[in-house]
Amino acid sequence: MSNIVKGQFGKAAQLKRIKRSSLCQHGHHRWEVDTSTRFDVKKGKLLTVSKCSKCGKTKTSAD
Numbered sequence: 001m002s003n004i005v006k007g008q009f010g011k012a013a014q015l016k017r018i019k020r021s022s023l024c025q026h027g028h029h030r031w032e033v034d035t036s037t038r039f040d041v042k043k044g045k046l047l048t049v050s051k052c053s054k055c056g057k058t059k060t061s062a063d
Helices: 011-020
Strands: 031-033 038-040 045-052 058-062
Touching: none
Parallel strands: none
Antiparallel strands: 031 045, 038 045, 045 058
């Protein structure tokens, strides 16, 4: 039987732990407005693009 310990240690383990315990998994995102505004051609309206600074998920809303 060997006494080899397998797994991630140091900075890699910390990043994995932080990502796992993120509030984004439960729908609590940190939304920031994307500065590049977009224009919807079909509806003729401006769209606001928001992006989560933690996980990178995006959402759009019509103004």
